Amino acid sequence: MKIDKLLEFDKKHIWHPYTSATNPIPSYLVKNAKGVYIKLQNGKRLIDGMSSWWAVIHGYNNLVLNKAVKKQLKKMSHVMFGGISHKPAIDLAEKLIKISPKNLKRVFFSDSGSVAVEIAMKMALQYWYAKQKTDKAKFVTIRKGYHGDTWHAMSVCDPDTGMHHIFQKQLPKQFFVDAPKCGFYDKWNDRDLIPIRKLFEQKHNEIAAFILEPIVQGTGGMRFYHPNFLKEISNLCKQYDILLILDEIATGFGRSGKLFACNHSNVMPDIMCLGKAITGGYMSFAATLCSNKIAKTISKSSPSVFMHGPTFMANPLACAVANSSIDLLLSYNWKKKVKKIEKQLKKELFELKSNKNIQDIRVLGAIGVIEMKEEVNMVEIQKEFVSKGVWIRPFGKLIYIMPPYIISKKQLTKLTGVMKQVVSK
Numbered sequence: 001m002k003i004d005k006l007l008e009f010d011k012k013h014i015w016h017p018y019t020s021a022t023n024p025i026p027s028y029l030v031k032n033a034k035g036v037y038i039k040l041q042n043g044k045r046l047i048d049g050m051s052s053w054w055a056v057i058h059g060y061n062n063l064v065l066n067k068a069v070k071k072q073l074k075k076m077s078h079v080m081f082g083g084i085s086h087k088p089a090i091d092l093a094e095k096l097i098k099i100s101p102k103n104l105k106r107v108f109f110s111d112s113g114s115v116a117v118e119i120a121m122k123m124a125l126q127y128w129y130a131k132q133k134t135d136k137a138k139f140v141t142i143r144k145g146y147h148g149d150t151w152h153a154m155s156v157c158d159p160d161t162g163m164h165h166i167f168q169k170q171l172p173k174q175f176f177v178d179a180p181k182c183g184f185y186d187k188w189n190d191r192d193l194i195p196i197r198k199l200f201e202q203k204h205n206e207i208a209a210f211i212l213e214p215i216v217q218g219t220g221g222m223r224f225y226h227p228n229f230l231k232e233i234s235n236l237c238k239q240y241d242i243l244l245i246l247d248e249i250a251t252g253f254g255r256s257g258k259l260f261a262c263n264h265s266n267v268m269p270d271i272m273c274l275g276k277a278i279t280g281g282y283m284s285f286a287a288t289l290c291s292n293k294i295a296k297t298i299s300k301s302s303p304s305v306f307m308h309g310p311t312f313m314a315n316p317l318a319c320a321v322a323n324s325s326i327d328l329l330l331s332y333n334w335k336k337k338v339k340k341i342e343k344q345l346k347k348e349l350f351e352l353k354s355n356k357n358i359q360d361i362r363v364l365g366a367i368g369v370i371e372m373k374e375e376v377n378m379v380e381i382q383k384e385f386v387s388k389g390v391w392i393r394p395f396g397k398l399i400y401i402m403p404p405y406i407i408s409k410k411q412l413t414k415l416t417g418v419m420k421q422v423v424s425k
């Protein structure tokens, strides 16, 4: 089929994320991808600034990861996890326990980030059920957060920027507090904690857990908050017997400059969600880790089993590629590479600071964000980016990049150069 015919079918029959089924934002047909390049069917090569939404940290079509998939494929691509286990899952659990905060000792595998969040929330609720404190059934979160598109995950996304406002009436009601104003690089000010202390004081008997993205708020606003905020939230949770759930789905595996963003604050959550880069972006996969306290409490009561068990739990292909991706990450000085990207992003993007169209420019780790004063025209700006040879997908007022860590200095300069050109018009 010709390119036009394929795209015509796509437009007529396939639903793409967050766009109309009948009048969708145009899609670009991809032929293949290698390293930091996405090659379109029409032959155009684009430098990828998105890592396919935080996931592809080692670049596309990576030979090491390809080899891991092929090797596992020869053994088995899938086998059910009920009553069966396998080495790829055991190896992966061992690795995750070794590299994550040291109190996390139990691993629950699932198929996507949103599901990992659902599982985390269910774990928290079942924990309090087991302790016969069923009144502790609500969640607290900060505004401008994003945790996925499934039901309970939606209930803790920002009610305005979280893209789910039309379901507000049906979703479970949770407690929202303002997103921290004290930024990552600001002088610490504990004012952001005042409403949280008040809420905890008054409602701790109704609160199961505090759920938030550590340090980096992604899709809900691309904001970086102060590490002391997370530290203090952790202390308050302990003081008021509230569980702490950290959603490291976007930040996990080095993106913010630390292996996990919670390492900026030396915080140990009760439950932690991982996804996206866990497989180096090769396939949909996620994990929810929890402490022995959570697992043992749930297991001691009746029902003693945790009420979840997806068909593709611990899929061996996904586990194998995740093992390979984590080994690859830890095999080189990724911290130095991410630091280098951060330094370059700061140098090149901060040149725009006086631009009248720009509200703010922020950089942390391998994440660079330009916040415009006005919303951008996504279709037009996307077209311009593609014509200039880069893949960047803005939303709202935000034009941001989080490239694969393997990006070269020259390729990154091309990305920031095109961003500068486009926003300066």
Ligand code: PMP
Binding pocket: 053, 112, 113, 114, 115, 117, 146, 147, 148, 149, 213, 218, 219, 247, 248, 249, 250, 275, 276
């Ligand atoms: N949590 C965070 C912080 C995310 O950024 C996302 C995805 N953007 C999710 C959860 C949901 O993950 P998934 O899309 O894999 O369901």
